[in-house]
Amino acid sequence: xxxxxxxxGKLTAYGEQIWSKLSIDIKKExxxxxxxxxxxxxxxxxxxxxxxxxxxxxxxxxxxxQVGSAFALQPQDWLFPTYRDHGAAIVHxxxxxxxxxxxxxxxxxxxxxxxWRALPASVPxxxxxxxxxxxxxxxTLRNRPTVSLALFGDGATSEGDxxxxxxxxxxxxLPVLFFCQNNRYAISTPFGxxxxxxxxxxxxxxxxFPGIRIDGNDVLVVYETVKHAAHKARLGNGPVxxxxxxxxxxxxxxxxxxxxxxxxxxxxxxxxREPLQRYQQLLLDxxxxxxxxxxxxxxSCQQQVLESMNQVLHAASPPxxxxxxxxxxxxxxxxxxxxxxxxxxxxxxxxxxxx
Amino acid sequence: xxxxxxxxxxxxxxxxxxxxDDDLLILGEDVGRYGGVFRATEGLQERYGPDRVIDMPLxxxxxxxxxxxxxxxxxxxxxxxxxLGFLYPGFEQLISHVSRxxxxxxxxxxxxxxIRAPMGSGVKSHELHSDSFESFYVHIPGIKVVVPxxxxxxxxxLLAAIDDPDPVIFLEPTALYRAEREEVPAExxxxxxxxxxxxxxxxxxxxxxxxxxxxxxxxAAVQLVEDQIQCEIIDIRSLYPFDQDLIxxxxxxxxxxxxxxxxxxxxxxxxxxxxxxxxxxxLFLEAPIMRVTGYDVPTPLGALEHxxxxxxxxxxxxxxxxxxx
Numbered sequence: 001x002x003x004x005x006x007x008x009g010k011l012t013a014y015g016e017q018i019w020s021k022l023s024i025d026i027k028k029e030x031x032x033x034x035x036x037x038x039x040x041x042x043x044x045x046x047x048x049x050x051x052x053x054x055x056x057x058x059x060x061x062x063x064x065x066q067v068g069s070a071f072a073l074q075p076q077d078w079l080f081p082t083y084r085d086h087g088a089a090i091v092h093x094x095x096x097x098x099x100x101x102x103x104x105x106x107x108x109x110x111x112x113x114x115x116w117r118a119l120p121a122s123v124p125x126x127x128x129x130x131x132x133x134x135x136x137x138x139x140t141l142r143n144r145p146t147v148s149l150a151l152f153g154d155g156a157t158s159e160g161d162x163x164x165x166x167x168x169x170x171x172x173x174l175p176v177l178f179f180c181q182n183n184r185y186a187i188s189t190p191f192g193x194x195x196x197x198x199x200x201x202x203x204x205x206x207x208x209f210p211g212i213r214i215d216g217n218d219v220l221v222v223y224e225t226v227k228h229a230a231h232k233a234r235l236g237n238g239p240v241x242x243x244x245x246x247x248x249x250x251x252x253x254x255x256x257x258x259x260x261x262x263x264x265x266x267x268x269x270x271x272x273r274e275p276l277q278r279y280q281q282l283l284l285d286x287x288x289x290x291x292x293x294x295x296x297x298x299x300s301c302q303q304q305v306l307e308s309m310n311q312v313l314h315a316a317s318p319p320x321x322x323x324x325x326x327x328x329x330x331x332x333x334x335x336x337x338x339x340x341x342x343x344x345x346x347x348x349x350x351x352x353x354x355x
Numbered sequence: 356x357x358x359x360x361x362x363x364x365x366x367x368x369x370x371x372x373x374x375x376d377d378d379l380l381i382l383g384e385d386v387g388r389y390g391g392v393f394r395a396t397e398g399l400q401e402r403y404g405p406d407r408v409i410d411m412p413l414x415x416x417x418x419x420x421x422x423x424x425x426x427x428x429x430x431x432x433x434x435x436x437x438x439l440g441f442l443y444p445g446f447e448q449l450i451s452h453v454s455r456x457x458x459x460x461x462x463x464x465x466x467x468x469x470i471r472a473p474m475g476s477g478v479k480s481h482e483l484h485s486d487s488f489e490s491f492y493v494h495i496p497g498i499k500v501v502v503p504x505x506x507x508x509x510x511x512x513l514l515a516a517i518d519d520p521d522p523v524i525f526l527e528p529t530a531l532y533r534a535e536r537e538e539v540p541a542e543x544x545x546x547x548x549x550x551x552x553x554x555x556x557x558x559x560x561x562x563x564x565x566x567x568x569x570x571x572x573x574x575a576a577v578q579l580v581e582d583q584i585q586c587e588i589i590d591i592r593s594l595y596p597f598d599q600d601l602i603x604x605x606x607x608x609x610x611x612x613x614x615x616x617x618x619x620x621x622x623x624x625x626x627x628x629x630x631x632x633x634x635x636x637x638l639f640l641e642a643p644i645m646r647v648t649g650y651d652v653p654t655p656l657g658a659l660e661h662x663x664x665x666x667x668x669x670x671x672x673x674x675x676x677x678x679x680x
Contacts, residue, residue, distance in 0.1 A: 113463060127420065129420075132424060133417075134422060136424070138429075168414070168417050328521045329520035330520075332596035
């Protein structure tokens with residue numbers, strides 16, 4: 001397992017090499033993003049418990065994988081996230097506000113306007129890996145230096161579409177990165193009960209491309225690995241499977257009870273290995289950060305989260321007829337009739353504008 | 356005017372579409388070198404190359420899933436699924452993504468793609484080669500479903516489907532691929548999706564069918580003339596959206612209806628047609644709407660296919676029942 005920063009915040013020998021290559025700006029940005037995403041995620045868990053948003057899928061504990069992977073992308077690159085990867089989507093361009101719309105059950109949160117290249121979170125497991133293969137194929141056909149990054153969990157490797165996607169990507173040697181956050185559990189089922197192989201990464205071999213196993217709680221190694229793999233993919237070296245070892249410190253969703261399937265002791269162990277603290281410690285030790293900056297950044301990130309929610313709560317609701325918007329490019333006649341059935345129902349008059 | 360069978364007119368349409376749009380791709384199993392198991396794409400890879408007419412791995416989810424990514428990047432995928440009964444591994448991509456991406460992205464991305472598949476019985480094929488589960492696809496909001504019943508319509512509907520900004524499932528009755536030859540113009544023409552076709556005029560009863568059942572219904576109508584019965588025939592052709600007006604207009608004239616399909620009866624498209632008619636023309640009905648359909652059994656193997664598939668005698672019997680209700 002490749003690692004740059006140990007759980008206590010020390011650089012490994014490999015980490016020393018990477019550290020010396022990176023600008024201060026990048027080192028700080030990686031940290032800031034983790035602070036921002038942590039603030040957002042923690043607040044969403046609270047809001048979900050309070051019933052202010054719907055049930056919520058936290059990425060708590062996986063911030064290094066969320067930030068490091070998406071931060072390594074370029075604006076023209078495609079991101080295919082799951083419902084637990086809104087952190088990565090935010091890094092790639094999704095405004096926090098849009099993410100909040102989504103967790104409020106409002107579809108307008110899915111809209112990108114093409115400003116960042118991503119599909120909305122995929123709920124069916126592993127199906128989006130094939131979409132990443134498709135956009136990567138398009139890049140190859142059009143001879144464009146675009147990379148597609150698909151995020152998924154360890155459970156997804158049991159799905160047929162994972163294998164189909166790897167097979168096709170390997171066959172055509174497409175610029176697609178398969179980034180597996182192995183957080184040990186598919187809801188309650190441990191990886192050992194999903195797969196005969198001990199690792200995810202060894203599966204890459206069967207599909208004709210390399211696999212790399214990294215510490216998914218180490219933002220530096222995640223960033224460096226994805227950046228390097230993306231660079232190689234742009235040059236035509238084909239796909240890479242990255243297995244990032246991490247741990248979901250929170251529940252699967254806010255309706256889940258982790259104590260039914262895992263021990264407190266295990267959670268404590270992984271708490272000690274969580275991603276933000278170790279990286280922050282490294283930056284403090286290296287003099288890149290000081291305590292005052294830490295406190296100020298935390299405060300401003302928290303403020304940003306609250307402001308986003310405030311904007312969302314003040315945004316006009318869509319009219320009921322919005323139910324029918326964008327089912328087709330042009331509504332068929334019968335659907336227009338169905339649409340007319342809801343005209344006049346409450347909320348119809350509210351005007352609604354996209355950001 | 357040139358004369359073609361349905362497979363030739365489909366090939367003709369695909370060739371026209373490939374020539375007209377550099378971003379149009381054909382993806383499927385054995386569609387390249389081999390020209391497709393029914394030869395719908397014969398010669399097209401030679402003309403347009405392996406990057407445009409693409410032999411895919413034997414994986415239907417890959418065909419549809421990768422087509423989604425290609426469509427996101429502005430390509431126009433025309434996927435061939437070898438048989439409708441082989442589409443099931445790709446069904447999740449269809450129902451969870453293809454049909455919803457325009458909606459889920461609120462119009463940022465459309466899914467302009469066509470998925471072609473041979474469907475239905477009548478050639479005594481093996482298991483899963485004769486499935487006729489068109490209602491699955493009609494039931495999915497966000498996609499259109501088209502079933503031609505003759506070479507002329509096949510070309511015009513396929514060109515319209517390819518031009519459509521939304522996903523279209525294009526179902527080709529296997530039994531009709533080489534059943535008849537008719538004049539099919541060489542030039543480009545489109546038949547709008549959502550328009551049914553009045554195949555035959557009559558005042559006694561309306562027969563509604565699509566795809567492989569249209570020739571059977573036509574034959575029944577010809578035989579019924581001997582009994583002084585004049586049947587009107589409507590070929591729906593486009594199962595979603597479907598042409599309610601033409602049907603209602605006909606029912607108001609005849610007052611009697613039978614719907615014929617080879618798919619199992621329960622929740623087949625015939626149920627929707629019947630429900631629509633009683634909602635819109637109840638007072639014009641002289642008799643209950645009768646369905647002549649496949650039975651609610653798994654698609655049979657070749658030997659008993661003819662028992663399940665509506666034939667002229669079953670249709671004639673239903674017509675008599677409706678007329679003498």
